[in-house]
Amino acid sequence: MKVDENQKSYYPWYSSQQGNCIVLFAALFAVIGKDKLNPGLVGLSVSYALLVTMSLNWMVRMTSDLESNIVAVERVKEYSETKTEAPWEVEDKKPSPDWPSQGKVEFRDYSVRYREGLDLVLKNLTLSVRGGEKIGIVGRTGAGKSSMTLCLFRLLEAAGGEITIDGVKISEIGLHDLRSKLTIIHTVLFSGNLRMNLDPFEKYSDAEVWNALELSHLNKFVSNQPAKLEMECSEGGENLSVGQRQLVCLARALLRKTRILILDEATAAIDLETDDLIQSTIRTQFEDCTVFTIAHRLNTIMDYTRVLVLDKGQVAEFDTPAKLLSQRGIFYGMAKDAGLAQ
Template sequence: TNPAGRMLNRFSKDMGAMDELLPKSIMDSTQTILTIIGAMVVVMVVQPYFIVPILVLLAILLYARSIYMKTSQNTRRLEGITRSPIFSHIATTLHGLSTIRSFQVQSLLISEFEQHQNVNTGANFMFHSGRFAFGMVLDLIFFVFLAIVVFSFLLMQTDALGDKVGLVVTQITALAGSIQFGIRQSAEMFNHLVAVERLLEYRGLPSEKQPAQDSIALAKVKQWPSSGGIQFKGVNFKYIEEAPLVLRNLCFEIKPKEKIGIVGRTGAGKSSIIGSLFRTALIEGSITIDEVDTAELTLETLRSSISIIPQDPVLFSGTLRKNLDPFDRYSDEVLWRSLELVELKDIAGPLGLQSHVAAGGSNFSVGQRQLLCLARAILRENKILVLDEATANVDPETDRLIQQTIREQFVDCTVLTIAHRLNTIMDYDRVLVMSEGTAVEFGTPRELLEIPNGVFRDIVLATGPAEAENLMNMARKV
């Protein structure tokens, strides 16, 4: 898996290094090479025998560079690796800010941040210490070389002209300085290539497995899915290859237009059913929708044919229109109608569909964000609607509006609801009860409540005597 902090790190800091710092170091290295070539030509014309010590100097500097590069690239990688937990910590802290303040654990989170920051600062200090040490070694080598050049004139050519000596010393000084700068910049160039290396790792990540094109069976029908029938046959599901199965030999059939509630305790595999339906991870077995195997469909076709309202609604920074219809497929009249159906027409304000939506929909309440997702589902007119505990975090009034809209606008659709509030599914056609990745009960709410010591019956009784009695009465009326 790739944590959010690691991705933020690579697509911010590493991307910046590749776009800004790497081109500059490449340009500096190229200019230095041209300067060295020009200076060496001048030295060869005036004193050809100085080429030998210059080449010796170059060899010494390259040797020092090779020693430095062994550690600098590793410390640069270490600095990048230790930076990722900082981004992850900031992202998770911002996401859970209300919880942190509610439990007054700010000092604990600050302490954790300082630990991550100290580790990264240590790695950063090692990298820059290596840079400064390498620069000092280059200065020392250059100083020794320049001293040898000057004393060689005093000892070997006592009759040398001052202008000739000055020209040679000036050119050698410029040449040695250029070599020193070039060696340093070339080392920096290779250090910045670590950022490119880290980005290329993401480029090489394998994409989700899918067929090159949709199955022939899909081409024979005008509209798919046309009715919304779903069938699971021996489905096993896990998130990564090495992980244990989260769904085991799952077999059930959902008829077209049925309203199905999915219940179970935490970790029972409720959300994994939705993941398998959207093919988000590794699946064994067969899942068919209207007699078409989903494994034979491209992910774009499959996922665009199923509407979902998640527990945490997803809204993007932009206009209200772009959030409802990002691909500009619908007219303004259709968009206004969808907003009217979910009673959100008033939130548009004076700008109408061009009203601003902040990142994550932060300028709307949780309930309004859920209703916007519901409006998107109404626009799509898909035959299958999935609600992943969509009303778990909304107030009862918004919950009532969502349930009423679903019952009115999705009459001819198959609806799968992962239920947090059991009263929302007691009038459904059937309820699927999950436990440890398997379907242990599947039937109408009334049938399941009549099973002695049944799992669904226990879940209902756990809500308390008054609420359990209310739920049972709702089931009897269906």
């Protein structure tokens, strides 16, 4: 019975593959015109009908293969036409080795778009952040929070205005000189061992690495692994939980400890208790650093120096959390929705 059921489906499929309709019509027309056709011509038409079927199958397969492989050509064309990044280093504009010493960040009439022809995502942004301030960045989806942090790394180039860090225009220095002085905590891991992910350039001792793991509350997990610091991380850190990946990235930031720290959804996948521990670590270990936090949990930034509220790419509010709550504006509404204000 099962074989019969299988044949009910398989036979029509196989018939369609062999082009039975073409053969049927070739034979039908031969019968209709039997008075005008000789038997040899009829046989030739039927045999050719069978060959055409195979050719059609081959043609369809080759067409689909061509369509799949032409993507590689399209990608090469796109990459060859993509504008390259700015120079890695600009010798005559190199900042001093101890730059930035204060961590003062200024946006002056700054605008940016993702590419030519698109609308501005940040529009005439003007603000000044003193060294050591803790700034919480909030706003609705699409307000420009992540775009603002990308601009600090010059992943997006300015459409107008400028950003300065300790008086140095970041658009004039090399990308390596800029990016090596900034740290972002984001869940990006590479295939390799844990130590390579924490210290890819082997600048720090094992003791420093373990200290960073302890401060990021990962030391117990790593200590319980047979390979310790040599434990393997799969591509993207898939053998770790999302929360553990974020803790690894926090440990990496603690090792580098640059003057400016950026947190983009750094603790979004961690339970509240662990989040509190991490926030306390950031407050103590990065006490003298300028911190920009894109906040998805408002309670994590309620004790920050100031809160920046973005709306449609512009500064809507920028003041201390207490003053913004008293103004009963956008931030007050968000805090009320989160149950942090009456």
